[in-house]
Amino acid sequence: MAALDFNDRPYVVVWEVTQACDLVCAHCRACAKPMRHPLELSTAEGQNLIDQIAALQVPVFVLSGGDPLKRPDVCRLVEYATMRGVRTSLTPSATPLLTRDAIAGLKRAGLARLALSLDGANAHSHDAFRGVVGSFELTLQAIRWAHELGVPLQINTTISRQNLAEFEEIASLVEALRVVLWSVFFLVPTGRGQTEDLVSAQEFEAIFHKLYVHSRQVRFDIKTTEAQHFRRFVAQAQASERRKRSQGAEARKRPAPADVHPSGPSPHGRALFPAGAPDGIGRAPRGINDGKGFVFISHLGEVYPSGFLPVSGGNIRSQSLGEIYRRSPLFVALRDSSNLKGKCGVCEFREICGGSRARSYAITGDLFAEEPCCAYQPKMAAAAA
Helix, strand or coil, X not given: CCCCCCCCCCCEEEEECCCECCCCCCCCCCCCECCCCCCCCCHHHHHHHHHHXXXXXXXXXXXECCCHHHCCCHHHHHHHHHHCCCCEEECCCCCXXXXXXXXXXXXXXXXXXXEEECCCCCHHHHHHHHCCCCHHHHHHHHHHHHHXXXXXEEEEEEECCCCHHHHHHHHHHHHCCCCCEEEEEECCCCCCCCHHHXXXXXXXXXHHHHHHHHHCCCCCEEEEECXXXXXXXXXXXXXXXXXXXXXXXXXXXXCCCCCCCCCCECCCCCECCCCCCCCCCCCCCCCCEECEEEEEECCCCEEECXXXXXXXXXXXXXXXXXXXXXXXXXXXXXXXXXXXXXXXXXXCCCCCCCCCHHHHHHHHCCCCXXXXXXXXXXXXXXXXX
């Protein structure tokens, strides 16, 4: 995967199989509703999409929503993807549809990973975030079932002002759940997400520090979504550690930390940015971004750079996924870092970071504006000032 060319194919494809969902999450980018849309991609269209993903040899494929369990053919889709050699994750909602039998059926179909959301450290805060009383307990029960059935588990957490103060408690809870990955999302104000729920640039840095420290203490992987500048933070932290070692202060106390690229050993023996996980679902060998290694297909077939960036590059009902990803002016432009503006355009970390294009668009209406939640001042910008 180290040679994977993001101009040729994506590393991650997420298919929003439906926008139907029985939760009313405060941050929902899709403004999901209980009923399915009559023009959703059909089973046959979904299978055709999976054929294209298999042909592109996409390493990571996610069935998302809404709630994928609102589709009666979801196990059939997972089974078809498995038959085509596509390792598949699924992100169901914690509702009464998420039963032990449902998880068992997904496992029989070949599901590689189950991803569940925890956005609070207790029932009160999580249920307030998700908009339905009982969601927290349903989530914990589903986690127990996943472990009983031997289904690898991922936890997703969205950070916003609503749960920022609980971060350390949430981190401790996730650590106790025997997960293979903790995926930490940072709010993009789209859909139900509100600008006032954004944490500040300084608060991003504080969370980055906690994530970095935490990642070196646990035996599961940690990644961020729509916080591309975490990679800049890690690069800076590791450079600082290397400088200390070169002075001899730390050389006798602990093993050398991993470089950002490629992944290397962390002090506890796991890679900070690992190439893979026990369930065979890999991690990108370098930083991806909206439209750059990442693609999102809506329930209606629209192809977006991200689920949080609602600008379409085309529709798979009229074009192939590969054609849209490779040739759409939108995707081509997003993969060209020379289009970045403001301090992102002159930042020495723009190739491994590039800022959240989704958040820039949501806040400014400009796909290429500088990341609005980044506190870092690039060296070139500082010199010019």
